[in-house]
Amino acid sequence: MSDPHSENETDLRHHVTNKVVYFTIFILLMGLTALTTGIAFVNLGIFNTPVALGIAVCKASLVILYFMHVRWSPRLTWVVILTAFSFLGVMFVMTFADYLSRGWAWPATGPWVQ
Amino acid sequence: MSEVELHGEHQHPHLQHHFEDLGQQHVTVTLGMWAFLATEILFFGGFFFAYTLYRHAYPEAWTIGAHHNNITLGTINTAVLICSSLTMAMGVYFSQLGRRKPLVNSILATIFLGLVFVIIKGVEYAEHVREGFFPGVLFTYSGPEARHVELFMVFYFGMTALHALHMLVGFGILTWLVIRAQQGWYSAEYYGPVEVVGLYWHFVDIVWIFLFPLLYLINRHG
Numbered sequence: 001m002s003d004p005h006s007e008n009e010t011d012l013r014h015h016v017t018n019k020v021v022y023f024t025i026f027i028l029l030m031g032l033t034a035l036t037t038g039i040a041f042v043n044l045g046i047f048n049t050p051v052a053l054g055i056a057v058c059k060a061s062l063v064i065l066y067f068m069h070v071r072w073s074p075r076l077t078w079v080v081i082l083t084a085f086s087f088l089g090v091m092f093v094m095t096f097a098d099y100l101s102r103g104w105a106w107p108a109t110g111p112w113v114q
Numbered sequence: 115m116s117e118v119e120l121h122g123e124h125q126h127p128h129l130q131h132h133f134e135d136l137g138q139q140h141v142t143v144t145l146g147m148w149a150f151l152a153t154e155i156l157f158f159g160g161f162f163f164a165y166t167l168y169r170h171a172y173p174e175a176w177t178i179g180a181h182h183n184n185i186t187l188g189t190i191n192t193a194v195l196i197c198s199s200l201t202m203a204m205g206v207y208f209s210q211l212g213r214r215k216p217l218v219n220s221i222l223a224t225i226f227l228g229l230v231f232v233i234i235k236g237v238e239y240a241e242h243v244r245e246g247f248f249p250g251v252l253f254t255y256s257g258p259e260a261r262h263v264e265l266f267m268v269f270y271f272g273m274t275a276l277h278a279l280h281m282l283v284g285f286g287i288l289t290w291l292v293i294r295a296q297q298g299w300y301s302a303e304y305y306g307p308v309e310v311v312g313l314y315w316h317f318v319d320i321v322w323i324f325l326f327p328l329l330y331l332i333n334r335h336g
Contacts, residue, residue, distance in 0.1 A: 016210045026200040037189045040331040052327035060320045067203045067316045084152035088159045111171035
């Protein structure tokens with residue numbers, strides 16, 4: 001062993017994502033963009049928005065996993081990302097629990113009270 | 115004790131003294147960028163939350179506002195930004211192979227596509243202002259739900275402008291990257307800055323991936 005540190009070096013620095021992977025992800029992203037625009041003109045009832053957001057989540061996941069190399073990143077990176085999205089979830093769930101329940105227990109006014 | 119004794123004879127010129135080796139340095143800068151992006155997710159998240167709340171309160175106004183937006187330009191811009199993400203990813207790829215010329219070209223292509231996006235966005239903005247959809251004194255739309263449509267446009271301009279601001283910051287960093295790359299700073303051993311700028315650029319792309327359906331694609335089948 002000429003370099004005593006080589007064992008400590010993580011694989012991340014040496015992982016070169018294949019060009020074919022990048023172009024495949026690119027084509028998928030373009031396809032999903034065409035799909036989301038096209039499907040917006042089809043009446044899916046209450047499902048139009050969930051489908052549009054579902055496609056957006058798929059596109060974002062492809063970008064994060066492949067373009068941003070998270071698929072090959074250390075677990076600590078995964079923890080940071082999942083923590084961020086968890087707190088985003090907390091903000092949405094807790095705040096909506098407040099707004100959407102206004103007027104349930106006692107009379108209230110405002111645009112959120114049905 | 116000299117630097118050579120601390121790090122061995124083959125210390126890389128871009129290895130900062132507080133890191134064990136280039137691998138540890140690379141993992142650290144990448145994680146640092148992700149920590150920043152985590153704050154960005156929550157920063158934009160606040161806007162996305164408020165958008166959702168008011169969309170829930172005024173669904174008809176959101177439909178009217180989204181129908182006013184130019185879906186063709188929106189779709190083209192989404193495609194342009196995805197192309198720029200590909201060129202950025204290819205920039206990281208070429209830097210990993212230590213190929214200077216293709217790296218520089220990839221970043222230049224990324225800047226070019228980003229500029230195309232911002233110019234198209236500007237054309238859309240001009241259209242909104244001309245049609246009286248800019249919130250405030252310039253807002254002249256007086257059809258149904260006018261006050262709430264104005265609120266939608268506040269979200270539209272706020273969110274797209276915050277996104278565009280991130281792109282302008284991106285142009286600055288990418289330009290710095292082009293200069294450094296031309297000077298031959300990056301190699302298969304050391305390409306952390308290219309990777310980190312790439313993470314930032316892809317994040318900006320992801321924000322748009324969500325903005326596009328939320329601002330352009332509401333009840334289009336109606």
